Amino acid sequence: MSEVSVTKDAVPTADKLVVLDNVNKHFGALHVLQDIDLTIARGEVVVVIGPSGSGKSTLCRTINRLETVDSGSIAIDGKPLPQEGRELAKLRSDVGMVFQAFNLFAHKTVLENVMLGQVKVRRTDKKAAEEKARTLLDRVGVGNQADKYPAQLSGGQQQRVAIARALAMDPKVMLFDEPTSALDPEMINEVLEVMKQLAEEGMTMVVVTHEMGFARSAANRVVFMADGRIVEEATPEQFFNNPRSDRAKDFLAKIL
Ligand code: ADP
Numbered sequence: 001m002s003e004v005s006v007t008k009d010a011v012p013t014a015d016k017l018v019v020l021d022n023v024n025k026h027f028g029a030l031h032v033l034q035d036i037d038l039t040i041a042r043g044e045v046v047v048v049i050g051p052s053g054s055g056k057s058t059l060c061r062t063i064n065r066l067e068t069v070d071s072g073s074i075a076i077d078g079k080p081l082p083q084e085g086r087e088l089a090k091l092r093s094d095v096g097m098v099f100q101a102f103n104l105f106a107h108k109t110v111l112e113n114v115m116l117g118q119v120k121v122r123r124t125d126k127k128a129a130e131e132k133a134r135t136l137l138d139r140v141g142v143g144n145q146a147d148k149y150p151a152q153l154s155g156g157q158q159q160r161v162a163i164a165r166a167l168a169m170d171p172k173v174m175l176f177d178e179p180t181s182a183l184d185p186e187m188i189n190e191v192l193e194v195m196k197q198l199a200e201e202g203m204t205m206v207v208v209t210h211e212m213g214f215a216r217s218a219a220n221r222v223v224f225m226a227d228g229r230i231v232e233e234a235t236p237e238q239f240f241n242n243p244r245s246d247r248a249k250d251f252l253a254k255i256l
């Protein structure tokens with residue numbers, strides 16, 4: 001049996017939610033994304049790992065067009081990424097993003113943080129937006145913090161609010177860029193638990209993380225990046241037990 005995991009052609013077209021086709025990007029002389037082909041199926045959880053500087057964050061940021069690409073194409077649910085304007089705002093809300101730094105609005109309450117995008121981008125009326133925000137805050141376990149300001153919450157609570165805020169937009173896919181890296185150790189699990197629950201509910205997720213326990217238990221596929229390239233793709237079991245490339249073996253030896 002081939003060990004090669006899901007390839008572009010293995011996924012039926014209708015199930016291809018995110019498709020990157022031969023994407024290249026430079027920062028000046030640095031070729032930060034090199035010939036990236038990546039297809040993410042609806043409902044799939046892909047964990048992206050790799051050394052610092054390998055292009056993982058840039059990859060995430062191109063998927064919701066926080067960064068442009070130099071060549072190649074990116075499509076979400078069959079539609080190419082729009083260039084600007086309302087279509088781009090709509091795309092951004094289809095692609096939820098959770099960063100290492102929680103990026104909540106400091107001068108808004110937790111509840112307002114989760115209502116804002118619904119009202120401004122989705123044009124949801126305030127009452128419905130509030131109801132949904134409260135439901136989501138409950139779901140991530142911070143319903144009782146709704147009227148506080150972000151600074152009054154722990155890092156783990158703030159990150160769960162950030163997840164609720166992204167979910168409020170009914171995203172088609174959620175991108176997580178090292179969501180637990182800035183957290184004190186005792187708060188990491190409460191965030192990972194929320195993410196695991198989301199994965200179990202069928203959310204399509206791209207997760208950049210060093211949490212190998214999460215990768216093993218929640219990922220359908222591991223994508224290993226080094227120097228701007230996807231070096232290896234495999235199931236977590238294959239990847240952790242039997243990495244094929246020297247780069248991956250090296251990396252795993254350092255972190256495990
Ligand atoms: P990772 O998330 O895997 O650590 P990044 O995608 O953040 O990697 O960065 C990949 C490379 O691109 C790094 O060498 C980084 O310094 C560089 N880089 C990232 N963002 C920028 C930028 N806006 N301008 C110039 N170089 C950048």
Ligand code: MG
Pocket residue numbers: 056057058177178
């Ligand atoms: Mg990064």
